[in-house]
Amino acid sequence: MSKNDSPVEVDALHAVAEDLRVVIGKLRRRLREESHVGDFTPSQTQVLGLLEREGPATVTALARAHGVRPQSMGETLSVLKAAGLVSGTPDPTDGRQTVLSLTPAFRKKIKASRAARQDWLFRTMQTRFSATEQQQLAKGIALLKRLVDS
Structure with missing residues (x-):
């Protein structure tokens, strides 16, 4: 947080934490659907x-x-x-x-599964988000990486 940032109200931050948990759960389920691994x-x-x-x-x-x-x-x-x-x-x-x-066959299946999930993410981001939203998403990912690494 920089000097000019004011803290978010505690209740609002709790709501953000809950929303993030729910959204990540839905994203995981959706990616699992796209994976076709079994x-x-x-x-x-x-x-x-x-x-x-x-x-x-x-x-x-x-x-x-x-x-x-x-x-x-x-x-x-x-x-x-x-x-x-x-x-x-x-x-x-x-x-x-x-x-x-x-097994080598399962490693191949994992690779194909990752490619399918990444392709779904790419296509969805490309078709549903504007260039500005794509940039916002990239910044959000940087924040999520910091969250995970804390």
Whole structure:
């Protein structure tokens, strides 16, 4: 906030926080609709996201990351394996463990899903917003990045 900025009334800021939460939820749902990846449970989505971001992992490491028992994680992974989304190879340092990773076919599907969501956002912003609104949106994104990084 600069010296010339006056603080927003507390009630108004609460309303902005609520509106932001609701809008982000709706945007997430809309992007999920545009993704065409499939229906996954929250646990499955978390595991797939972790494997994509962090790379291959064991059942134990995934269970620890999600705060669940390895047996529970095993159940989640068995569904993902059966669907052809995750595959496993023996751990080179501990033959009792399996290192799990996303299948190449699912990585390709993730890439296509991201492209579909980005294309929807681009087309929607291009057709529904004026040039001035597009610039305002870009500034708003910079503010959202600061919010997320706080």
